[in-house]
Amino acid sequence: HPVVLSTEDLHVYYGKSEALYEGDLKFAQNQITALIGPSGSGKSTFLRSLNRMNDRIATVTGKIMYRGVDVNQPDVDVYEMRRRIGMVFQRPNPFAKSIYDNIAFALRLRGVTAKKDLDEKVERSLRQAALWDQVKDELTKSALALSGGQAQRLCIARAIALRPDILLLDEPASALDPVSTSQLEDTLLKLKEHYTIIIVTHNMQQAARISEYTAFFNQGRVLEYDTTSHIFTNP
Numbered sequence: 001h002p003v004v005l006s007t008e009d010l011h012v013y014y015g016k017s018e019a020l021y022e023g024d025l026k027f028a029q030n031q032i033t034a035l036i037g038p039s040g041s042g043k044s045t046f047l048r049s050l051n052r053m054n055d056r057i058a059t060v061t062g063k064i065m066y067r068g069v070d071v072n073q074p075d076v077d078v079y080e081m082r083r084r085i086g087m088v089f090q091r092p093n094p095f096a097k098s099i100y101d102n103i104a105f106a107l108r109l110r111g112v113t114a115k116k117d118l119d120e121k122v123e124r125s126l127r128q129a130a131l132w133d134q135v136k137d138e139l140t141k142s143a144l145a146l147s148g149g150q151a152q153r154l155c156i157a158r159a160i161a162l163r164p165d166i167l168l169l170d171e172p173a174s175a176l177d178p179v180s181t182s183q184l185e186d187t188l189l190k191l192k193e194h195y196t197i198i199i200v201t202h203n204m205q206q207a208a209r210i211s212e213y214t215a216f217f218n219q220g221r222v223l224e225y226d227t228t229s230h231i232f233t234n235p
């Protein structure tokens with residue numbers, strides 16, 4: 001599993017206060033890495049810095065190497081980079097549009113307009129997110145009518161419609177019930193065949209269930225980074 005993303009001497013400041021320093025973290029292709037640690041330890045700051053979601057509110061220095069390119073440079077095409085490094089948020093946030101259009105929207109923006117292409121990509125995305133069977137007969141219904149678990153899987157389908165390389169997820173199950181959470185975990189385990197996944201979770205059992213690697217954050221530092229089995233057998 002080659003390394004596809006790594007950070008070098010990454011510092012993140014909100015104003016003058018340093019929220020995070022991480023010298024050297026590496027993410028391997030088609031693996032799930034869990035970012036765990038107490039609230040306020042910098043997990044979300046780290047995740048959001050990886051695809052420059054923090055640009056407007058924070059100062060981020062150091063390198064974020066994505067397949068040989070430092071994507072923390074000012075001349076990087078952030079819009080294109082985010083197509084390769086997609087994000088799913090804590091709260092499901094479907095658009096007030098039909099299920100179909102939630103996914104087709106970004107595809108159309110990127111120039112996919114033929115109905116057949118859109119149909120295929122919408123179906124493939126919903127299948128990969130394990131939502132197709134439940135919604136295939138109601139694609140024109142509003143996405144706002146979906147349950148929390150379905151809405152979150154729709155957000156995953158939306159994020160993967162553009163075929164990213166890396167999927168970042170910020171506590172994607174924290175608003176879900178146990179059944180939806182377990183379905184989401186199964187979906188992530190399948191998605192890792194196609195994508196490299198980095199997931200923030202406050203749930204240690206979840207990290208143990210789904211991830212190959214775990215980074216343990218505390219007070220703005222990664223205290224431990226190792227295979228998940230090591231982290232959980234040598235506390």
Ligand code: ADP
Pocket residue numbers: 014019037038039040041042043044045046057217
């Ligand atoms: P976690 O995801 O582990 O809960 P965060 O990354 O949200 O941690 O927070 C790390 C630190 O950065 C905390 O001290 C938090 O208060 C601070 N922080 C997070 N977001 C902001 C922000 N937008 N402005 C200022 N400080 C922030």
Ligand code: ADP
Pocket residue numbers: 121124125160161162163194
């Ligand atoms: P399956 O697992 O159903 O066989 P794959 O996901 O392996 O399908 O992909 C088959 C082909 O479709 C590959 O060439 C891949 O590049 C492409 N593909 C995968 N996901 C998408 C998507 N969301 N949108 C468009 N094309 C995709």
